[in-house]
Every structure is written in C-alpha cells, then in structure tokens.
Amino acid sequence: MTWYHTLLQHLINGLALGAVYALIALGYTMVYGILQLINFAHGEVFMLGAYFGLSALLLGQVTGPLPGVWCWWVTGMMLLAILGCSLTGCAIERLAYRPLRRAPKLSLLITAIGMSFVLQNVVMLTYGAQDRHIPSVMPTIRWTVGGASVTAMQVVLVCSGLVVMLALHLFIRRTRVGWAMQATAQDPVAARLMGIPVDRIIALTFALGSALAAVGGVLFGLYYATVNFHDGYLMGLKAFTAAVLGGIGNIPGAMLGGTLLGLLESVGAGYLSSQWKNVFAFVILVLLLICRPRGLLGERVVDRD
Amino acid sequence: MTNGRGQRPWVPVLVVAGCAVLPWVGLNAYHLEVLATAGLNALLALGLNIIVGFAGLLNLGFAAFFAIGAYTYALLNLHLGWAMWWALPVSAMTAGLAGVLLGMPAIRVRGDYLAIVTLGFGEIVRIVVTNLEQWTGGPNGLLGIAHPSLGRYQFGVESRPYYYLSWLLVWIAFVACVRLSQSRIGRAWAAIREDELAARCAGVDVDRLKLTALGCGAAMAGVAGCLFAAKQGTITPDSFDFIQSVMILAMVVLGGLGSCGGVIVGAVVLSVLPELLRGVAMYRMLLFGVALVVIMRCRPQGLWGHGTPAR
Amino acid sequence: MRQLAWLLAGVLWLTSCGPREPVVKIGFAGPLTGDQAAHGLDLLRGAQLALEEAQRQGPILPGHRVELVAMDDQRSPTQAVSVAKKFVADPDVMAVIGHLNSSCTMPASAVYHTARLLELSPVSSNPQISRQGFETFYRICATDDVQGPAAAQFLMDQLQARRIFLIDDMTTYGRGLANEFARAVQEHRGQLLGHEGIPQGEKDFAPLLTKIKSLAPEAIYFAGMYPEGALLIKQRYELQVPAIFMGGDGLFEEALVQLATPQAAEGVYLTTLGGDIAGVPAAQGFVRAYEAKYGAVGAYSAYAYEAMNIVLWAIKTAGQKDRAAVLAAMKHLKEYSGILGVHTFNEQGDTRNRIIGIFTVRNGRFTFVTQVVK
Numbered sequence A: 001m002t003w004y005h006t007l008l009q010h011l012i013n014g015l016a017l018g019a020v021y022a023l024i025a026l027g028y029t030m031v032y033g034i035l036q037l038i039n040f041a042h043g044e045v046f047m048l049g050a051y052f053g054l055s056a057l058l059l060g061q062v063t064g065p066l067p068g069v070w071c072w073w074v075t076g077m078m079l080l081a082i083l084g085c086s087l088t089g090c091a092i093e094r095l096a097y098r099p100l101r102r103a104p105k106l107s108l109l110i111t112a113i114g115m116s117f118v119l120q121n122v123v124m125l126t127y128g129a130q131d132r133h134i135p136s137v138m139p140t141i142r143w144t145v146g147g148a149s150v151t152a153m154q155v156v157l158v159c160s161g162l163v164v165m166l167a168l169h170l171f172i173r174r175t176r177v178g179w180a181m182q183a184t185a186q187d188p189v190a191a192r193l194m195g196i197p198v199d200r201i202i203a204l205t206f207a208l209g210s211a212l213a214a215v216g217g218v219l220f221g222l223y224y225a226t227v228n229f230h231d232g233y234l235m236g237l238k239a240f241t242a243a244v245l246g247g248i249g250n251i252p253g254a255m256l257g258g259t260l261l262g263l264l265e266s267v268g269a270g271y272l273s274s275q276w277k278n279v280f281a282f283v284i285l286v287l288l289l290i291c292r293p294r295g296l297l298g299e300r301v302v303d304r305d
Numbered sequence B: 001m002t003n004g005r006g007q008r009p010w011v012p013v014l015v016v017a018g019c020a021v022l023p024w025v026g027l028n029a030y031h032l033e034v035l036a037t038a039g040l041n042a043l044l045a046l047g048l049n050i051i052v053g054f055a056g057l058l059n060l061g062f063a064a065f066f067a068i069g070a071y072t073y074a075l076l077n078l079h080l081g082w083a084m085w086w087a088l089p090v091s092a093m094t095a096g097l098a099g100v101l102l103g104m105p106a107i108r109v110r111g112d113y114l115a116i117v118t119l120g121f122g123e124i125v126r127i128v129v130t131n132l133e134q135w136t137g138g139p140n141g142l143l144g145i146a147h148p149s150l151g152r153y154q155f156g157v158e159s160r161p162y163y164y165l166s167w168l169l170v171w172i173a174f175v176a177c178v179r180l181s182q183s184r185i186g187r188a189w190a191a192i193r194e195d196e197l198a199a200r201c202a203g204v205d206v207d208r209l210k211l212t213a214l215g216c217g218a219a220m221a222g223v224a225g226c227l228f229a230a231k232q233g234t235i236t237p238d239s240f241d242f243i244q245s246v247m248i249l250a251m252v253v254l255g256g257l258g259s260c261g262g263v264i265v266g267a268v269v270l271s272v273l274p275e276l277l278r279g280v281a282m283y284r285m286l287l288f289g290v291a292l293v294v295i296m297r298c299r300p301q302g303l304w305g306h307g308t309p310a311r
Numbered sequence C: 001m002r003q004l005a006w007l008l009a010g011v012l013w014l015t016s017c018g019p020r021e022p023v024v025k026i027g028f029a030g031p032l033t034g035d036q037a038a039h040g041l042d043l044l045r046g047a048q049l050a051l052e053e054a055q056r057q058g059p060i061l062p063g064h065r066v067e068l069v070a071m072d073d074q075r076s077p078t079q080a081v082s083v084a085k086k087f088v089a090d091p092d093v094m095a096v097i098g099h100l101n102s103s104c105t106m107p108a109s110a111v112y113h114t115a116r117l118l119e120l121s122p123v124s125s126n127p128q129i130s131r132q133g134f135e136t137f138y139r140i141c142a143t144d145d146v147q148g149p150a151a152a153q154f155l156m157d158q159l160q161a162r163r164i165f166l167i168d169d170m171t172t173y174g175r176g177l178a179n180e181f182a183r184a185v186q187e188h189r190g191q192l193l194g195h196e197g198i199p200q201g202e203k204d205f206a207p208l209l210t211k212i213k214s215l216a217p218e219a220i221y222f223a224g225m226y227p228e229g230a231l232l233i234k235q236r237y238e239l240q241v242p243a244i245f246m247g248g249d250g251l252f253e254e255a256l257v258q259l260a261t262p263q264a265a266e267g268v269y270l271t272t273l274g275g276d277i278a279g280v281p282a283a284q285g286f287v288r289a290y291e292a293k294y295g296a297v298g299a300y301s302a303y304a305y306e307a308m309n310i311v312l313w314a315i316k317t318a319g320q321k322d323r324a325a326v327l328a329a330m331k332h333l334k335e336y337s338g339i340l341g342v343h344t345f346n347e348q349g350d351t352r353n354r355i356i357g358i359f360t361v362r363n364g365r366f367t368f369v370t371q372v373v374k
Helices: A003-035 A042-059 A070-100 A105-127 A152-174 A176-186 A188-193 A198-224 A231-246 A251-271 A277-291 B010-024 B029-054 B063-080 B084-106 B111-131 B160-181 B184-194 B196-201 B206-232 B242-255 B260-276 B278-298 C002-016 C037-056 C077-089 C102-114 C144-158 C172-187 C206-215 C226-238 C255-260 C281-294 C301-318 C323-331
Strands: A142-145 A148-151 C023-030 C065-072 C093-097 C118-121 C137-139 C163-168 C191-197 C219-223 C244-247 C269-273 C336-338 C341-343 C355-362 C365-373
Touching: A003 A042, A003 A148, A003 A152, A003 A176, A003 A198, A003 A231, A003 A251, A003 C206, A042 A070, A042 A105, A042 A198, A042 A231, A070 A105, A070 A198, A070 B278, A105 A231, A105 B111, A105 B242, A105 B278, A148 A152, A152 A176, A152 A198, A152 A251, A176 A188, A176 A198, A188 A198, A231 A251, A231 A277, A231 B111, A251 A277, A251 C206, A277 B084, A277 B111, B010 B160, B029 B160, B029 B184, B029 B206, B029 B242, B029 B260, B029 C077, B063 B084, B063 B111, B063 B206, B063 B242, B084 B111, B084 B206, B111 B242, B160 B184, B160 B206, B160 B260, B184 B196, B184 B206, B196 B206, B206 C077, B242 B260, B242 B278, B260 B278, B278 C065, C023 C037, C023 C077, C023 C301, C037 C065, C037 C281, C037 C301, C065 C077, C065 C301, C077 C093, C077 C102, C093 C301, C093 C323, C102 C118, C102 C137, C102 C172, C118 C301, C118 C323, C144 C163, C144 C172, C144 C219, C144 C244, C144 C269, C144 C355, C144 C365, C163 C172, C163 C206, C172 C191, C172 C219, C191 C206, C206 C226, C219 C226, C226 C244, C226 C255, C281 C301, C301 C323, C301 C336
Parallel strands: C023 C065, C023 C093, C093 C118, C118 C137, C163 C191, C163 C219, C219 C244, C244 C269
Antiparallel strands: A142 A148, C269 C355, C336 C341, C355 C365
16 A cells, blocks of 8 residues: 555545544634523533444334435434434433533533533433444445545445535524624624524524534444444534634635534544554644634634623 | 631641541541541642632543653652652652643633543643553553652551541642632632632733642642552553542532531531432432533532532 | 432332242343343343243242343443342342453452352353352353363464464453463463453454564454454455464454454454354254244353353252242252253352354355364
8 A cells, every 4th residue: 555545545535534524613612602601511512422323223123224215314313413413412401501601611511511411421321321322224345445434334434424515604604593693793782783683593593503513413323333422522622622723603615614624633543543542632732722712724713801 | 718708727737637537436447438538639639729719621531640740759769769759749740831832722712612622631641641552551550559668667558658648748738729729829819719810901911820720739649649559559541530529529510619627517518428328329420410401500619619619 | 308318218128028938039130231232132042042942841949930030230330230129128029140350250250259149150251250169150251260271272272373462451351361371471482472362342453463564474463242253354454464463262252253344354263152053963952943033143142141151050959939939959960961061069159161263254154163172
C-alpha cells in the first residue's frame, strides 16, 4: 500500500467521521447562537439517537442485513430517533434551562451536566451498561477506490450528512421560521417586539438541533455497529470543539469545523499516534478557546456580558 | 465563626472534640475509611471553593491538580525515597504552579469557555499521565508508595491515622480560607466575582488576583493529592477523571459557593451518601444528576450559601 | 453543622451494630455496575452456584451459616480499597473472592494482607500482584507472563507470523499482557512492527488500522477487552487488512462474535486462562447446572466457581471461624482437584496449573484449538 493510498484512506475515514461531528456540532452551534448556553447534554441526545435507532431495529426484530429494503429501515430508524430526540431536547429546554434563563453561568453549566448524567444513566438502566450491537441492515459492500477501501456505509454517512446540512441551510435561509430563528439569535428583545414568539423559537431550535444529533446518532450507530451509553460524552466534546473551530453560532462554520476536525483527527491518529488522539482534540479545543475563540469563520453571537 | 452567625467560640471546640472522639465510639475501620475520604474531599472542596466560590472562576478540571499532587509525592517517594511530610509542601507547590500556568493563558477567556478550557486541561492531564508510562506507570499507575510514619508509628493501611490527619489538614485549610475570605485579597476576589469590569476600573489587579486564586486552590488540591497517594499506596489515572472533577464541584455547590463551612458539609454529605446508598448503587449517578438539576433549580446557593452564585 | 456531624456519627454507629448470629461470610468483590458489570456478574453467579451446591451437600462449618456477601468495586481502585476495608472490618468475613480487574486487586490485596484475611482472586492476571509477596493472596488463573508468551509462541511457531503489530487498551491488564507478549516476541526473534495503545471506550480505529495496513504485518495482537476488540475486528475486516488477528482472554466473551459480526470474526484467535472446560468431564456438571439456572456460561464463571469451592474447602479444613486458621489451611493445601484441573500453589500464591487455552472463531462460535501447558 503506497503512501498516497494510505493518505487517501485516512482522508476517507476522516470525512466519514467528520460528517458525524458536523451533525452534532450544528446542534451546539444553534443553541449557543440563541442562548449563549453550552448545552452539555447535547452529546447525550446524540447517544439517545443511536439508541432510538437500535430500538427501531429491536421492535422490528431485525437481526441482519436486509438487502432490498434497508433504505426503508434506515428511514424508519431516523424517524423514530428524530421524534424521540426532538421531544427530549424540548423537554430538557423546558424543564432545566428555561427556568434558569436569567441565572448565572455556573448554575446553567451544572444543570446541563446534571441533565447529561440523568440521560446517560436512564439509558444505562434501560439498555444495560455493556455495548449493544446494532445489526447492520445494510449489506457490507466495499469498493476499492484509488487503492483505498470505501464502504457503502461511509458513502451513506457522508451523503446523508450533506443532504441534512443542505436542508438545514435552506430552512434557515429561505423560510419564515428560519428567519425568525436568525432574528432571535441576533436580538431576542427586538425579535419579541416584532411579534416573534421567542420562547417557541427557542424550543424549536432545541428540537431542530436534537433532530440533527439524532440523525448523526443513527448513522454513528450503523457505522460502528455498536453503541454504549458512554459514547455521548467524548463525541459531544469533540463536536463542541468542531463548533468552536468553525465559529460558534455559525452554521456553515459548524459544518466546516466538523469536517476539518474529522480529517485532522484521522490524519493525526494515523501518522502520529492513536494513543494521543484524544489529546490532540483537547489541545485543539483549549488552544482555540484561548487564542481564537471566534473560530475560522467567525462567531455569530450577541455579546450579552 | 463564619457566615455571620454570631460569635460562639465553643462551637469549634465542640466540633473538634467530637471529631477527635468519633473513632473511639464504635466506628469501625470501614466507617473511618469513609470519613477519611470525606476529609480528603473536604480539602478538595475548600480548594475549589477558592477558585469558584471566592474568585468566581468556573473550573471543570480540578481533578488535574489533585492528580499532580498525588503523582508528585508518588514519584518523590519511589525515586528519591522522600517521606510524605516533606513531600506535602512540594506537592502543594507543583500543583499550585500548574494552576498558575493553566491560568496564565486562560484567565482572559470568558466564563463558560473557561469551564471548557479547564475541562480540556483536566482531560489532557489525565491522558498524558496515562500515556507517559515511563514516568507515571501509565495505566497501571504507581505502586508501592510508602505510607507515612510518625517517628516509629507506621500509618500502614489502618484508617484511624488518616482520619485524624485529613481532618487536621481540613481544619488548617478551613481557618486559612476563612482568613483569606476576610482579608483584602478576599474582598478583591469578591469584587472580581461580582463585577469584573468595575473591579478592574477600581484599580484591582484582576489578572494577578485570578492567578492567585487558581494557585491557592490548586495548591490545596495538591496537598489532598499527596495525602491520597500516601493513604492508597497505589494511584491510577482513573481516580482523576472528569467525574471526580464534577463531584468536587457538586460538593462546593451543594454546600454553598463561597461558604467554607458549607463546602465541608457538602463534601461529607457527598462522601457518605454513596456509601449509605450502596444498596441502590446502580441508581447512584442517576440520583446524582437529578440532584444537581433540582438543586440548581430550587436552591442554587446551596445549603449554606449566601447570595447568588458566581456570575 | 454541629448537629449534622453528630447525626452522621449516630447513623454510622447504629449501622455498625447489628444482630450477631453464628454466620460465616465469604466476601465477593468485583465490578457489579458499570461497563464490566457483565463480567462481574458472571463471577458472582459462578460463586453463588458453588456455594449453593456445597450447602446442599451438608453444613460446611458445623453450627454456622455460610453467606456470600457481594460488594461492588465499580472497577475503581479507590472503591476497591474501600470495599476491602469494609470486608476487613466485618469480623464474620473469613475470606474474600476478588477482585476482577488487576488495577483493583493490586491495592486491595495490601489491605487484606494487613488484616491477615485470605484473598483468592479468580481472574486477575497481572503478574505483579503476587510479586508483592503477600501470603494472603492466592489466584487460580494463569498470569499474563504465561499468557503473553504462549500467544507469541503460537503466533510465531504455529501460524508462521513473525511480523506482528501489537495493540493494547492501556489498562493495567492490557498493558501488562502486551508488555509480556512484546518481550516474548523479542526473545523469539520475531519482529514487532509497532506497539500502540487505544483508550477504552474508543470506537474509531480506522486511522490506526490504516496505518497498520500500510506496514503490512502478518498478525495483529490485541491485549484488551472484547468491546474494543470487537470493533477492531470489524473495522479490520472493512478496511481489508489481511493480517491474522489474535487477542487475550479479555476477548473470550460470546458477545464478541455478535459485536464484530460473524463474517469479520471468522478466523480470529485468542488465548484463555485455562483450558477448554467443555472438554473437561468434571466441568460438565458445572456447565449444566449453570446453564439451568442462569443461561449461557460466562467466560469467567468457572473460575469463581472453582475459587469458591477452594475457599469452602479451606474453611471446612480450618474447622473454626478464625481467619488465621483459614489462612493456615490454605497454606497447607497440597493440591486441589477441580473443574479447571489440579491446583497447587507456589510461595507467591500463584497456581502452578498454568494452562493457556487457544481458541479460534469458526462459524460464529469459539472453537478449541489447543492448549499450552507451562
């Protein structure tokens, strides 16, 4: 395997991973843009998405690949996950964050951490502490492109990611509701004065962010074929890094950040060391927050301090 | 004593006498073990209280300083044969230095980002410690760390001496914290906590004071770490993870931000409660999460706190 | 605050009192919650089964009830020490079976040693534990300084794979086993192409496996547990890395094949601490009884079963409810014949019954290949 085959493989791996990071990062970025809140529990919502996907398969008693109809099954998983996660996201907002909207940052942070523990443990108590297997509904097809191996799952991952992100972009830019969300992010007081139901928009933002995380979760579950209640923590942190990398509050930024982080991690782990992989991510995170908190494409938040 | 509840000088005497007598009134080694650990946690909580409660700096990676203190003693003991007593100040200094070094780039970072920076730092320390096998024993950790001895009396693995030592240190730290909070530095910290911009305008050297807070808090964690290593005899990186940092923060918040006595109580409650709830151990973390949410919703200033938590 | 302190003291004192019955307790320590809970539960059930069977055959210690007390160490060394102290403080506890993870057994063994309380570990395989020289520590599994070299020899001699890439999961067990394996490879003049660690809980091994693929090894050895192992196996298949995959006893779990997909797991080798119990006639009774009560036998259930039986034998031989007597009985154990073979213990408490089994995955099931006796 020559050096360019290896590099190509790393890039392909990185793109697939990056799509997942991007999907989760979008949720972080949207919520931060509107509320200046780091939704610590968002990673767990992502993890929930994967478990909802698993539940869909368990309900349908699926145990192996389903060549003809896998498309429908994946859609079904996604729908269940989106429904479940959006409701969860709205519930978290309503129960934990809305009452504390005027509270100091520390209270919100601790509440968010508490919520994340609650979600993790509810899942653990319901599904068990060990890894759960997600039957691969897609047949394992591998292609060799330019000397590197590409699986059908990776293609589905990247394509779904792109489609969803495009849909989100159009929604935010071209629909009235999307404009309302942008307005609330820019200036909630003025938005309220303009007659925009700010509380409902905030709830919608949470729902939308959670729905994206749900899609990411289902794809993640299918990609790795196992899911564990711990998965949300680290993926959440890395996705947050991606969101900051692209510029928090900035939707195209989250997409760029996610992809970039995936590529960096893949190449870094491949050429340097796997042991230090998570340290790279954390070092990037820390350096970003210290040196360039506005990220690559610049933040889109109102400075409320 | 504290919290403006009036001067009752016999209260502290009674508490100290009570604590001293406890091991002899029917508590066995296991109970003392739990209380000794509670003492260590109280020390950690007091340290974090300086950073979060006094100076208002969010910190989610406090366990890193705990780790640095522990590994400092472990390495000094295993390679140079130092006794714990000599290592205590060194652990305090290395951890304090780490706190200052972390602080230097980080203090300009705004509130919630600072929390994530400290979280990142905590994880980086933990992973680095896990990976540097040559120095830190890697995931195996370090074994055979000497227990302290006083003259000819060996602490060994008995719980009673650690109980006394940890609570003695807590007492010293408590007095120090109270004095600090009532000093010029303490008032300056309060000013920074309430309104940083106004404090800066009033001539308070905000950066230096923030670093001081980080240094002091981290040093206290270093002392706790040193004692922890000496007590356990073995230290592994998984004792210093994010959950540990959150636990300490929860102790501070539960007890009441800024209240020295309160955080000690918070530490004791959160150390003893899991032991009492061993029957429902599976639900422990769930209950913990729910408790965090509920406390922040209903009583954000904690059990003993005064006023609003840090902005 | 004062009131609270007294209240706490009172509660703790009350909980320390209790009815004193003539009961002999055997402690069990292991991870009963958390991600290793499945293994911990396997062990606990094995021990419980042994105790029930023994009790059906008659009283173990005349005039006394024998009870199994299980405590959860949550795979945390700190908790392990706390659990150990709790056992030590309870005068009814005559012996402890535990712990599971070497990182927990190590500090806990010091506590048991100081209290002269017998500790029998079913599956902690890190060699350093017994090297501490505690006469209270015994274990019935082979250690990693046997397992590692056995695996290395098998790979290099039987499978002709001399270019090997080594991965471990950076735990006490995984790193320990990997180091032993690496040493054996060097001694046999094999070629170690690299040694990398992966954090537990990691899912994405594509970069690591791509790197490994570019080095073109003949074999990959993984010292770690089955969740990460399964993912490595699956992703190695997806990336088309044509190397033999071999692992340690941490992979020996039914779920491995399911998590990795049977397609990918075909042809994977692994070592186990002990031979094939399915092939041992004495073990059939155990397997049947276990399956009837709990379902499929776990990887470690047999060890706990054996451990419990040995402990019960020691208590019976001692004839009295006294820790020193139990310890002395254990010391004088010449040999014990159980379902895992014949055990004799050396001065450090390690069993001389050092059998390493080698299994492979064939048609989605673990199939016994051979065993190595050291």
